[in-house]
Amino acid sequence: MYDVLIVGAGSSGCAAARELSQYKLSVAVVDRDSDVCEGTTKANSAIVHAGFDAVPGTLKARLNVRGSKLMPELSRRLDFAYKNNGAFVLCFDKAQLPDLEELAKRGEANGVEGVKIISGDEARAMEPALTDEVESALYAPTSGIVCPFEMTLAFAENAFENGVQFKLSTCVTGIEKTSFGYTVHTDKGDIDTRLVVNAAGVYADKLHAMVSREPMTVIPRRGEYMLLDKEAGGLVSHTVFQQPTKMGKGILVTPTVHGNLLLGPTAENIDDKENTATTRHGLAEVRAKAGLSVKNIPFNKVITGFAGLRAVGDTHDFIIKECEDAKGFIDCAGIESPGLSSAPAIGEYVREIIAGIIPLEPKPDYKAERKGIVHFAQLTRQEQMELISREPAYGQVVCRCETVTEGEILDAIDRPLGATTLDGVKRRTRAGMGRCQAGFCSPTTIKLLAEKLGIGLLDVKKNGSYEKEADGNA
Amino acid sequence: MREFDLVIIGGGPAGMAAAVAAKKQGIDDLIILERDDRLGGILNQCIHNGFGLHTFKEELTGPEYAERYSDQVKELGIPYELGTMVLDMTGDKEISLISRRRGAETVKAKAVVLAMGCRERPRGALGIAGFRPQGIYTAGTAQKLVNCEGVVPGKEVVILGSGDIGLIMARRMTLEGAKVRAVVELMPYSSGLKRNIVQCLDDYGIPLMLSHTVVDIKGKEKLEGVWVAAVDERNNPIEGTEEYFPCDTLLLSCGLIPENELSKSMGVELSPLTGGPSVDESLETNIDGVFACGNVLHVHDLVDFVSEEAVRAGENAAEYIKGKPSSPGTPVAVKPGNGVRYTVPSRLYTQSAADSIHIRFRVTGVYKGAAIVITCGDKEIMRKRGRIFVPSEMQDIIIKKDKLPEIDGDLEVKVEEAVK
Numbered sequence: 016m017y018d019v020l021i022v023g024a025g026s027s028g029c030a031a032a033r034e035l036s037q038y039k040l041s042v043a044v045v046d047r048d049s050d051v052c053e054g055t056t057k058a059n060s061a062i063v064h065a066g067f068d069a070v071p072g073t074l075k076a077r078l079n080v081r082g083s084k085l086m087p088e089l090s091r092r093l094d095f096a097y098k099n100n101g102a103f104v105l106c107f108d109k110a111q112l113p114d115l116e117e118l119a120k121r122g123e124a125n126g127v128e129g130v131k132i133i134s135g136d137e138a139r140a141m142e143p144a145l146t147d148e149v150e151s152a153l154y155a156p157t158s159g160i161v162c163p164f165e166m167t168l169a170f171a172e173n174a175f176e177n178g179v180q181f182k183l184s185t186c187v188t189g190i191e192k193t194s195f196g197y198t199v200h201t202d203k204g205d206i207d208t209r210l211v212v213n214a215a216g217v218y219a220d221k222l223h224a225m226v227s228r229e230p231m232t233v234i235p236r237r238g239e240y241m242l243l244d245k246e247a248g249g250l251v252s253h254t255v256f257q258q259p260t261k262m263g264k265g266i267l268v269t270p271t272v273h274g275n276l277l278l279g280p281t282a283e284n285i286d287d288k289e290n291t292a293t294t295r296h297g298l299a300e301v302r303a304k305a306g307l308s309v310k311n312i313p314f315n316k317v318i319t320g321f322a323g324l325r326a327v328g329d330t331h332d333f334i335i336k337e338c339e340d341a342k343g344f345i346d347c348a349g350i351e352s353p354g355l356s357s358a359p360a361i362g363e364y365v366r367e368i369i370a371g372i373i374p375l376e377p378k379p380d381y382k383a384e385r386k387g388i389v390h391f392a393q394l395t396r397q398e399q400m401e402l403i404s405r406e407p408a409y410g411q412v413v414c415r416c417e418t419v420t421e422g423e424i425l426d427a428i429d430r431p432l433g434a435t436t437l438d439g440v441k442r443r444t445r446a447g448m449g450r451c452q453a454g455f456c457s458p459t460t461i462k463l464l465a466e467k468l469g470i471g472l473l474d475v476k477k478n479g480s481y482e483k484e485a486d487g488n489a
Numbered sequence: 490m491r492e493f494d495l496v497i498i499g500g501g502p503a504g505m506a507a508a509v510a511a512k513k514q515g516i517d518d519l520i521i522l523e524r525d526d527r528l529g530g531i532l533n534q535c536i537h538n539g540f541g542l543h544t545f546k547e548e549l550t551g552p553e554y555a556e557r558y559s560d561q562v563k564e565l566g567i568p569y570e571l572g573t574m575v576l577d578m579t580g581d582k583e584i585s586l587i588s589r590r591r592g593a594e595t596v597k598a599k600a601v602v603l604a605m606g607c608r609e610r611p612r613g614a615l616g617i618a619g620f621r622p623q624g625i626y627t628a629g630t631a632q633k634l635v636n637c638e639g640v641v642p643g644k645e646v647v648i649l650g651s652g653d654i655g656l657i658m659a660r661r662m663t664l665e666g667a668k669v670r671a672v673v674e675l676m677p678y679s680s681g682l683k684r685n686i687v688q689c690l691d692d693y694g695i696p697l698m699l700s701h702t703v704v705d706i707k708g709k710e711k712l713e714g715v716w717v718a719a720v721d722e723r724n725n726p727i728e729g730t731e732e733y734f735p736c737d738t739l740l741l742s743c744g745l746i747p748e749n750e751l752s753k754s755m756g757v758e759l760s761p762l763t764g765g766p767s768v769d770e771s772l773e774t775n776i777d778g779v780f781a782c783g784n785v786l787h788v789h790d791l792v793d794f795v796s797e798e799a800v801r802a803g804e805n806a807a808e809y810i811k812g813k814p815s816s817p818g819t820p821v822a823v824k825p826g827n828g829v830r831y832t833v834p835s836r837l838y839t840q841s842a843a844d845s846i847h848i849r850f851r852v853t854g855v856y857k858g859a860a861i862v863i864t865c866g867d868k869e870i871m872r873k874r875g876r877i878f879v880p881s882e883m884q885d886i887i888i889k890k891d892k893l894p895e896i897d898g899d900l901e902v903k904v905e906e907a908v909k
Contacts, residue, residue, distance in 0.1 A: 399592075404592055410592055411572060450611075452611035452612065453630075478622075
């Protein structure tokens with residue numbers, strides 16, 4: 016029996032798992048997909064928001080600001096890519112200046128440092144690619160960018176190292192209240208646990224409804240993106256937002272931590288919680304609106320398009336609390352934007368809730384640091400030489416676009432919670448993430464995976480998505 | 490630091506032919522750097538025949554054609570290093586490379602031949618909407634899987650784009666037992682060679698759907714099918730024409746992009762028209778002693794032309810190493826005019842040109858009964874009639890040495906359309 020079973024291996028679930036792994040608890044994470052970071056966490060803007068957008072007093076406001084504060088130190092300790100690049104919110108129309116000022120006031124109320132309103136010219140002086148139509152802008156120096164894959168993998172690997180079990184490819188089919196807590200039924204058998212953390216993303220409402228009569232709806236809100244070649248990555252250095260609407264923060268233009276340029280997202284409420292398909296109208300909208308903010312976006316440098324689903328709750332705030340009518344069942348639901356930014360703080364907050372239910376006793380041997388995969392391309396010449404002489408597989412480039420070596424791919428497969436799919440390798444190493452989009456490297460990566468996993472070449476999967484053929488709805 | 494007179498980046502058909510030519514001109518201190526584990530480049534996965542008709546008057550397979558050159562490389566004792574990846578180059582021709590055997594290293598060259606080839610345009614660059622499931626490959630990736638790894642990625646196939654690799658793969662997948670439902674081409678004409686359409690599609694009853702494209706992709710984990718729609722004159726899908734094709738595999742053959750990230754790292758100027766270096770008649774880039782040939786320069790349809798071009802690059806690199814003075818005077822520009830997409834070279838030094846000059850280019854559409862005309866101001870320098878000019882066939886016009894004195898200004902290469 017577990018003390019805590021976390022359902023969902025996205026950024027919230029993995030952050031909570033890592034927090035709890037500091038204590039003498041038995042903790043497990045289940046996820047229907049075959050890898051962590053397969054849902055909402057893998058397809059979003061990858062922004063660490065400063066925290067001026069959320070309404071003061073909400074959980075969103077509090078956890079966003081806290082998460083953003085924790086991020087720099089955490090990225091060092093857990094070895095994931097984060098950069099504090101600052102952000103602008105653009106105002107194109109004088110009549111909308113009051114709304115921008117309102118945002119700045121919210122920022123102040125939320126405790127965001129350094130937020131100020133500047134003129135269009137001042138903004139263009141800092142970010143020359145902004146269009147001439149920019150009238151004024153809110154500048155938020157604490158805004159940042161992060162690699163959501165690396166961050167979530169870092170949380171998960173660190174939790175794993177500290178004893179958390181991961182039950183992947185395991186789909187929850189029902190939950191039963193028992194004398195000791197809950198029995199969670201899955202397609203791989205029952206799991207007994209004292210507490211359940213519901214971090215099931217767009218399916219959190221379904222999971223919640225298995226134990227609680229309190230109403231909850233989580234709507235999938237699709238966002239479509241375009242990713243551009245690194246050649247275009249230098250077009251802007253800050254994250255460039257447009258003024259928010261009730262559907263979200265609008266289309267942004269931002270560099271990524273790895274130097275690409277990201278445009279998006281659209282915002283469209285849909286019915287289907289599986290529908291991560293891009294659409295022609297969505298991609299056209301990204302194109303049209305991104306061009307309002309930034310001049311001369313080289314659309315011929317687009318290397319891929321993708322869509323993600325935000326898990327939008329019905330309360331306009333994160334829903335993180337123990338269910339009134341299902342004690343020991345803790346919802347962590349409606350984690351839409353700024354969910355990624357808040358993740359470290361969401362983990363803390365879940366831990367605080369659990370500390371109010373069961374006593375937490377620190378583990379003396381807790382490992383607070385985690386070392387990620389060596390990224391060969393980021394090493395100095397000297398370090399590269401030493402690494403190859405120690406381990407010749409680092410002298411063999413597999414992904415030429417991103418300069419990813421065989422050594423890195425083998426590490427990605429061999430390490431704890433290692434990759435079992437092409438996308439898993441891609442998210443851990445960036446092999447296949449570049450301009451040729453895995454055209455050259457995938458045959459080699461497939462071979463390495465097949466060899467390591469002891470399967471045939473044709474059995475190597477591209478992604479870890481849950482296969483619909485199986486029963487279950489979570 | 491190791492130093493070489495000539496470093497050739499890439500051991501495909503271009504690199505090998507350039508090396509052989511330079512060696513024959515007396516350059517002994519040279520090396521070929523190849524990232525793969527054998528010489529030959531993409532030819533190794535092109536196991537179909539049809540290579541070498543121009544060069545050897547024979548129909549060879551890709552590996553056989555490659556072998557003709559790799560044999561020469563070996564016979565001539567030209568050194569080559571396999572599994573060697575160039576990471577960066579400087580304008581001073583310092584080349585950073587890594588390999589398992591030698592680790593990370595920097596070498597220096599007097600002259601460089603760029604012969605890195607090209608890559609396929611991926612799905613993302615095409616902007617096809619839909620899911621991103623397993624089962625979507627560029628045609629070349631599928632070719633590698635089938636021909637080199639011995640696995641056939643699917644059973645029911647749709648191919649988007651009628652580039653030569655797509656056509657070849659339509660036949661290849663069919664021979665491997667797959668059902669190729671259609672080859673879908675956005676343009677009103679194929680971008681592949683006529684002979685490939687006949688031999689790879691017509692002979693197997695595979696339909697070619699011109700002026701059509703894939704508009705949506707179904708299947709989240711694995712590909713289940715694609716929607717194909719007709720497009721209008723501006724290539725926009727026409728609503729109501731969508732047709733669903735169930736398939737587990739979608740192959741993309743939608744264009745090749747010269748791979749010039751390394752060229753850029755050393756400051757080589759690229760042509761926005763070809764995506765390759767902009768070169769003069771000696772195939773020299775803006776950097777003295779840096780030459781380019783093959784698909785890294787502009788995408789070819791026949792390897793024979795790659796080899797021929799590479800010989801010129803190799804010989805010119807040899808001349809440079811032996812101390813030939815750099816070209817005197819200012820070059821004249823060679824500009825694409827009506828109906829011409831690009832030209833290689835894009836500038837000429839007419840006084841120093843050793844011999845006749847090759848002008849290579851592609852036309853922008855299908856032209857029947859037209860003529861290609863090269864003019865210099867009001868003067869007509871050359872005229873070439875043809876029954877038909879198509880974008881899928883690279884054109885090659887040779888300006889003879891005796892014509893060169895007539896060139897006293899920029900040249901324009903254009904299609905003179907037939908009077909209707």
